[in-house]
Amino acid sequence: MDSLLYYLTPNEMDPFYLFWAKQLFISVGIIAGFYLLSRLLQRVLAKVGTRLCAYTETDLDDRILEIVSGPVMVLVNCAGLYFAIKRLPLPERIGVIAAGILFVINIAIITTVAFRIVNEMLERFGDRVAGPEMSRQLMPLIEKLCTIFLIITALIITLKHFNYDILSLVTALGVGSLAIGLAAKDTLANMISGFTLMLDRPFRIGDRIQVASQTGDVVDIGLRSTKIKALDNTFLIIPNADLCNSTVINQAFPDVRGKGRINIGIGYDCDPERAKELLVRTAKSAPNVLAEPAPEAYFMNFGDSALNLSLFFWVADYTHLVKATDQINCALVKCFQDNGVNIPYPTRTVIYEKDTDHAPQD
Structure with a gap:
């Protein structure tokens, strides 16, 4: 450019400056026009979009509209700057560099907007869909995966725009993922099981x-x-x-109620029906035992040295099960003693027969 001005005579330089002044004026007009267009678009989005969002119960669309409105203005202004630079009679290399910079800026803006929209949706629907516990563990990982996906996608689009071969990048990512998967297969198995x-x-x-x-x-x-x-x-x-x-x-599903069982044996000379009645009455008197479902006692089987009975009862919370069992057992000992119901010890009868045929002769 300086060499060109050096060879121009004063008479020839006036039209040259007039030409550049005209082109710059038009370019500035294009930039101003796109700026006014962006302001108009912002007002349209603010009025029309707000009215449309008012028909919905959730405020998610309002947040998305707020997220999108600002970057849309920037994108429109970048488009105006692109057209203004493109129509200037600049060297081809400068035009390519300017267009590339604007393309990268646009991709960065679009990626940021997409990430903010995804993040907003995860925050709004994470607890509702997955529950608070799952959301607390899962949402940070999903946000990181979405961020990585958006960055890789933006990188691939940018490289493709500048005519770079992305096949080698995709192949490297695939080989790297395979190597990581083989090296951390146990960790990945636990993570998948966690999901x-x-x-x-x-x-x-x-x-x-x-x-x-x-x-x-x-x-x-x-x-x-x-x-x-x-x-x-x-x-x-x-x-x-x-x-x-x-x-x-x-033990806490489908509800927190817990069912307890007490196995007890009574002597063969005792009345099973009377013992069952005492078991149920003792269980009902325990403070932590529920009246509904009512306690139940059953004669289960004949043991080696006792008649085996089982008492079933319910408590309001499974954490009260041990305490209720202790209360019933302590009360049963006294109740059986007062009513003549004995709890036998395991006994074994050994019959010894003398062998008279092989006894020594006097």
């Missing part, structure tokens, strides 16, 4: 569950493991894959 537990929800935080011989209250359901507080105040950290492949007994 299964959160979606299937066989138990919730606070439920008392039994896994094999271990019983405790669920404290936390993580992506890799589940933490259980045992009845002896110890912590059990069980991998989610083990929980998914084990039989789990949830």
Whole structure:
């Protein structure tokens, strides 16, 4: 440009400056026109969009409208700047660089808007769809995955726009994902099992569950493991894959009521009906036993040295089961003693016969 001005005579430079002044004026007019268009579009969105959003009960569309309205103005202004620069008689390389910068800015704005919309939807519907416990564990991971997906998508679109070969990038991502998957297969198995537990929800935080011989209250359901507080105040950290492949007994489902059972034996000389009546009456007198469903007693079988009976009762909360069992057992000892019902010890009768045929002769 400087060399061109050097060879121009003063008479030739006047039309040259007039030409550039005219082009710059037109470009400035284009930028101003697109700015006014963006302001007009913003007002239209504010008025029409607000009226349309007023017909819905949720305020999610209002938040999305608020998120979109600002970036739309920026995109319109960038479009005006692009057309203004494109019509200037600039060297081709400068035009390509300017167009590339504006394209990257537009992709960054669109990616940011998409992320904010996804984040808003996750915050609004996470607790409603997944529940508070699952939302607390799952939503941060989903947000990170969405962020990574949007960034990778924006990167691929940008590279494709500048005619870069994205096949090698996709292949590298695939090979890297395969290597990571093989190296962390146990961790991935536990994470997938964590998703299964959160979606299937066989138990919730606070439920008392039994896994094999271990019983405790669920404290936390993580992506890799589940933490259980045992009845002896110890912590059990069980991998989610083990929980998914084990039989789990949830004592808090379908409700928190608990059913207790007391097995007791009475002597063969005692009346089973009388003993059953005493069992039911004693259970009803216990403070923690529910009146409905009522306690029930059954004659189960004939034992080696006793008639075996079972008492079934319900408590309002499974945490009261041990206390109610203690109350009933203490009351039963006194009740049976007062009513002449004996609880026999295990006995064994040994009959000894003398062998007279092989006895020594005097």
